[in-house]
Amino acid sequence: MNRWAAFSFHLTISLAVFLGLFGLVIALWYPGILFRIDGGWAGLKLITGVDVVLGPLLTLIVFKAGKPGLKTDLGIIAALQVACMAAGIWIVYQARPIALVFAYDTFFSLSASEFKSYKKDPNVVAGFPGPWPKLIYTELPETEIGAEVASLRSQFVGDPLFMQTDKFATLPLNNSEVFSRQEGVRNDALNLVGEAVEETGSDCILSRFASAHANGFVCYDAQVGKLTRFFPLPS
Numbered sequence: 001m002n003r004w005a006a007f008s009f010h011l012t013i014s015l016a017v018f019l020g021l022f023g024l025v026i027a028l029w030y031p032g033i034l035f036r037i038d039g040g041w042a043g044l045k046l047i048t049g050v051d052v053v054l055g056p057l058l059t060l061i062v063f064k065a066g067k068p069g070l071k072t073d074l075g076i077i078a079a080l081q082v083a084c085m086a087a088g089i090w091i092v093y094q095a096r097p098i099a100l101v102f103a104y105d106t107f108f109s110l111s112a113s114e115f116k117s118y119k120k121d122p123n124v125v126a127g128f129p130g131p132w133p134k135l136i137y138t139e140l141p142e143t144e145i146g147a148e149v150a151s152l153r154s155q156f157v158g159d160p161l162f163m164q165t166d167k168f169a170t171l172p173l174n175n176s177e178v179f180s181r182q183e184g185v186r187n188d189a190l191n192l193v194g195e196a197v198e199e200t201g202s203d204c205i206l207s208r209f210a211s212a213h214a215n216g217f218v219c220y221d222a223q224v225g226k227l228t229r230f231f232p233l234p235s
Contacts, residue, residue, distance in 0.1 A: 003063040011056040014081075018051050021089065028132065029096040037230045038109050039213040043092035050088055055081035095212075099125045100227070102137040102171055102207070103161035104151045105181040107218060107227065109133070109211035110162065118163045128170055135171040135225055137178055138164055144180075173222050179205050189217045193231045204229065 001009075022044065030040030055077060062073045097109040110133075112122035128134040138161045140147040154161045161167075172178065186206045189197045197217070200206065204219035209230065219229040 002065060003060055006063040007056050007060040010059040011052070014052050014055055017085075018048060021047060021051075025092065029093065031131070031133075033218070033227055033230050034097060034109065034133070037209075037214040037216075037232075038097055038211050039095055040092070042213070043088070043095060047085060047088040047092065050081060050084040054084070097133040097211070098122060099128075099134045099136050100171075101162040101168070102135075102178065102220075103164075104138075104140065104147065105185050106162075106208035106210055107220065108162040109209070111212070114212070115163070118160075120163055120165055124165045124168065128168075130170075130225070136168050137171045138162060139167045139169050142177075171225070173225060179207075179220075179222075182206055185217070189231060192233060193217060196231055200229065 025040055025044055026035045030038060035041055058077045058080075059074065062070075062077070064070065067073075094113060095111050098112050098115075099110045101108045101110055115122040115124070125134045125136060128136055140150050140161075151161060153159075154164070182205055185208055186197065189206055193216075197206065200219055203221050203223060205222055207218055207220050209216055209218040209227075214230070214232065216230055216232040218227045218231070220226070221228045
């Protein structure tokens with residue numbers, strides 16, 4: 001086997017591993033539009049650089065048929081690649097959103113580390129039904145004045161609505177009371193985003209969206225319980 005054959009063999013194996021990881025990330029950790037807007041692709045690029053590029057490239061550099069210590073060199077490359085890839089997977093896994101919390105008029109995409117930063121137990125969301133990330137909303141007072149007071153208070157005392165875990169409930173489908181403020185959101189989106197928002201249909205409940213990676217507006221399809229489109233804030 002020459003070095004190009006060794007490179008091709010290593011690259012083929014690396015691509016197979018990468019495709020498996022890609023399927024895992026988009027199916028379980030960053031489903032739907034979250035892969036694109038909430039750090040899934042950014043994290044996967046880190047794994048791509050190590051798994052698909054670095055490992056096979058090192059094999060191409062060091063491989064020479066009959067070279068003394070070749071097996072040791074290749075073993076070191078494989079160990080380095082596996083270690084770096086495992087670290088990358090761990091980073092992507094830890095950063096994955098575990099909950100989409102709808103609070104007042106906004107969807108907040110939250111990772112486990114964000115719960116911990118507010119001294120909240122991320123396991124609190126594990127008991128909610130459905131796949132990850134869990135669809136949750138923060139229950140507010142029934143009256144609009146009461147809801148506004150609760151929202152304002154949360155901002156002043158450093159207790160954001162999206163982290164009030166004692167008020168978490170499963171986000172219901174097609175509940176007009178939960179989404180009663182979205183007309184005002186649509187007006188804001190029209191002013192900030194413009195014509196793209198006008199093209200959304202009746203299946204789009206327009207909401208604000210906030211995460212560590214993106215801010216803007218999203219379409220929430222209450223029939224299927226999914227975020228379907230993202231409109232970034234103008235830069």
